[in-house]
Amino acid sequence: MSENEIELGLSTRAIHAGSPPPAPGAPVVPPLVMSSTFYGGQADESAALRYTRYGNNPNQEQVAAKMAALEGTEASLLLSSGMAAIALTVLSAAEVGDHVVTSRYLYGATHQLFRQELPRRGIEVTFIEPGNEAEWKAALRERTRVLYLEVPTNPGLRMFDPRVPAALADEHGLLFAVDTTFASPVNVRMTELGAHAVIHSATKYLGGHTDLIGGVISGSREVVGGVRDLMKLYGPAPDPHMAWLLDRGLRTVVVRMARHNQTAMALATWFDERPEVEATIYPGLEGHPDHALARELLDGYGGMLSVVLKGGGEAADAFAETVSLALIAPSLGGVETLISQPRYTSHRHQTLEEREAIGVPDGFLRISVGLEDIDDLMADFDGALRASQR
Ligand SMILES: Cc1ncc(COP(=O)(O)O)c(C=O)c1O
Incomplete structure (x- = not known):
């Protein structure tokens, strides 16, 4: 340079x-x-x-x-x-x-x-x-x-x-x-x-x-x-x-990241208050084990957000089947919101015990927060959270 x-x-x-x-x-x-x-x-x-x-x-x-x-x-x-x-x-x-x-x-x-x-x-x-x-x-x-x-x-x-x-x-x-x-x-x-x-x-x-x-x-x-x-x-x-x-x-990575950071932070706070959610995992939340280090080292907490639903794997399956705006697909970082369950995708080669040891139990949903309007995402997730507990 x-x-x-x-x-x-x-x-x-x-x-x-x-x-x-x-x-x-x-x-x-x-x-x-x-x-x-x-x-x-x-x-x-x-x-x-x-x-x-x-x-x-x-x-x-x-x-x-x-x-x-x-x-x-x-x-x-x-x-x-x-x-x-x-x-x-x-x-x-x-x-x-x-x-x-x-x-x-x-x-x-x-x-x-x-x-x-x-x-x-x-x-x-x-x-x-x-x-x-x-x-x-x-x-x-x-x-x-x-x-x-x-x-x-x-x-x-x-x-x-x-x-x-x-x-x-x-x-x-x-x-x-x-x-x-x-x-x-x-x-x-x-x-x-x-x-x-x-x-x-x-x-x-x-x-x-x-x-x-x-x-x-x-x-x-x-x-x-x-x-x-x-x-x-x-x-x-x-x-x-x-x-x-x-x-x-x-060319647009800086503005895209700013929006990913902003929407994911707001959604994390929202998920964290929902009764259907056992745990919300986002480095920007004060309850995250590495929040202090993330605040010190990062300029933004990122667009990735994970939640563990009450009701385990069944609840996560029901959530995934109900969302309509968010798409079920592996990968991350794009303009569209993507959801995956690592037990079916990136971590399918690991046993439940191995996954639990690194904090990825059944019921774990990984959300790549896209650039859609946050109200639309919340409406989609609201319906899916309700369905997850039926
Ligand atoms: C953290 C991380 N590193 C590396 C990779 C591999 O990247 P690629 O699929 O471009 O080979 C991925 C893919 O999901 C990833 O999440």
């Missing part, structure tokens, strides 16, 4: 960073460059080889520059999914015989990657309680290479202090990676809190319109370069059309 861009506000960066400089007759919106390859390749210009799998198609580069400007990092890289960003970030720093320490609170596929995939490939993983500094320290081994955290967590919306693993990682020369998909760079810039690699599923708030799959990793040139090297070999490069859509989505 250039010195000038650092001084600009976040909305201005989201709109202008990464775009080619204005020129008479040039399009205001960067054009979609649907080309896999580019002229070049003679001996004297080999350093400038452009190929879309390398991540240096103009659309890919524009989004990467915009993301680096938003995160305040030297570099960013766009990949074809959030999982590609997570997997390649870890693999860029850990090889056979190495060890990773991570939180117990992870998105389901990330959990599976760490629990099954990495050990199958000779990388050992220790899961810890990330709010406990002693557990981070005790888990460290000679061959530990990566510390990994996801905050706010999916779907329990827990907040853990990244500064604890960040300090340990610096002390021991480890890579500290944070998935902060739920916050977006609008609600937190994780490198300011010590992260070396900041990961987002761009599929969610960054794209914001439920029409693309993508991932981003941001950090130093060295860290991002290591992930790019693997992207060239394993191949999960984003296609230019996705990059173009993401660039379009990012």
Whole structure:
């Protein structure tokens, strides 16, 4: 990011960073460059080889520059999914015989990657309680290479202090990676809190319109370069059309997040007072176990909200069958309100005991609060709450 861009506000960066400089007759919106390859390749210009799998198609580069400007990092890289960003970030720093320490609170596929995939490939993983500094320290081994955290967590919306693993990682020369998909760079810039690699599923708030799959990793040139090297070999490069859509989505990410934050806070307060609800989980509520930390570290509490209904799984099923405006679908971060039960979606591979241990019992509904009018959402949820207890 250039010195000038650092001084600009976040909305201005989201709109202008990464775009080619204005020129008479040039399009205001960067054009979609649907080309896999580019002229070049003679001996004297080999350093400038452009190929879309390398991540240096103009659309890919524009989004990467915009993301680096938003995160305040030297570099960013766009990949074809959030999982590609997570997997390649870890693999860029850990090889056979190495060890990773991570939180117990992870998105389901990330959990599976760490629990099954990495050990199958000779990388050992220790899961810890990330709010406990002693557990981070005790888990460290000679061959530990990566510390990994996801905050706010999916779907329990827990907040853990990244500064604890960040300090340990610096002390021991480890890579500290944070998935902060739920916050977006609008609600937190994780490198300011010590992260070396900041990961987002761009599929969610960054794209914001439920029409693309993508991932981003941001950090130093060295860290991002290591992930790019693997992207060239394993191949999960984003296609230019996705990059173009993401660039379009990012232009409004700041105003969208402000509205997500606002509506989710109001809805959380509303759910919290309903007799049908056993627990409302939202970091903005004073009763949330991590409220103080969330208030200190986040610029907004986010658009994700969870409720546990009285009556368990049956009540949650009835709620889901009754809503009509909110849509039943996995994923999150789009303009439309989506509801899912993690026991059927992201956490279906975990047992009830495992889910209960991370605060996801039956009856748990995850709500991705969209940008609809709040009165309409309340009317929809009011009917569904009543139906849930019949
Ligand atoms: C917190 C978090 N990280 C990563 C991912 C994976 O992202 P993608 O589906 O883009 O691979 C998800 C998807 O739901 C997520 O919620």
